[in-house]
Amino acid sequence: MTILENISLKNYNTFGISVNAKRFIEINSVEELQKLLLKEKALFLLSGGSNMLLTKDIEKLVAHINIKGISIENEDENIVEVTVNAGENWHEFVLWCVNKNYGGIENLSLIPGKVGTCPIQNIGAYGVEVKDTITKVSAIEIKTRKITSFTNEECKFDYRNSIFKKETKDNYIIISVSFKLTKKHHVFHTSYGAIETELSLKKIITPNLKDISDAVIAIRKSKLPDPKELGNSGSFFKNPLINVKHFEKLQKSLPTIPSYKISENELKIPAGWLIEHAGLKGKRFGNCGIHEKQALVLVNYGNASGIEILNLAKKIQKIILETYEIVLEIEVNIVE
16 A cells, blocks of 8 residues: 555546645555554545535545445345446446346446445436445444444434434445345336437337336436546536425426426425526536536536535525525535
């Protein structure tokens, strides 16, 4: 293990924000991580850098978690249980599953980031959340350096949330995630978003896992910018939940407002729709802006600072609150 000094993190975050790490180390095994925790407790954990906005240089030791490996724990003719180490690329793992005909996460294709961060915010897309397949999350407790396992229930998964984002935040470092996937009798989720339309365009009537994954990839590529070409962190805001009375009030002046029923009293409203209909889609503000194809995505046009992007996010929040009386919550982790 070698600690490097004054390392630029521009290539370690998908927004492409140019900030420096005073000290930087790459962690390639659980043993290396445990040894490091003997000396250093105050770490800045960096994985794929896909769900964060860096607004300043990092004074703490930046530990880049790059622990690799995939193993099959149990399987029978119907089900397979797979444990994946935290440093594996999420999209590559999804494709690995699709190629082996392991079902359950195909709708989560092309989501950026590493496997170790997927439980933290319970990543989701097109009607599927990662909590639907997770059986166990293993993590090292920073204080004791002991490995602890959390069951699905103990993770307290919620919409874009988990125990790792709330009660135990900064107490644990996730080292692996275990998934329960189907080998046959797959349950397909094709009714959410444009998946059915995409399959129809390809004249696919009876889709398989690869068909659905390919459809999701095509949809995401058509709407979302490639971080390698235009810095971004995917969906910047959560889709807000509002009560039925609030929705009915909005519907009087906005008859086309879309919604998804969550419960008898709550509806989910697409944040991208709110931002677009507030006239912000495609708008540029200096070095950053709102993407022209997807209003939920904030982009760095090349030289934006994290502060610039954060100020834009706050501007959007203010406009949405004034226009719809809806509070937009930021999904991306802001490092201030």
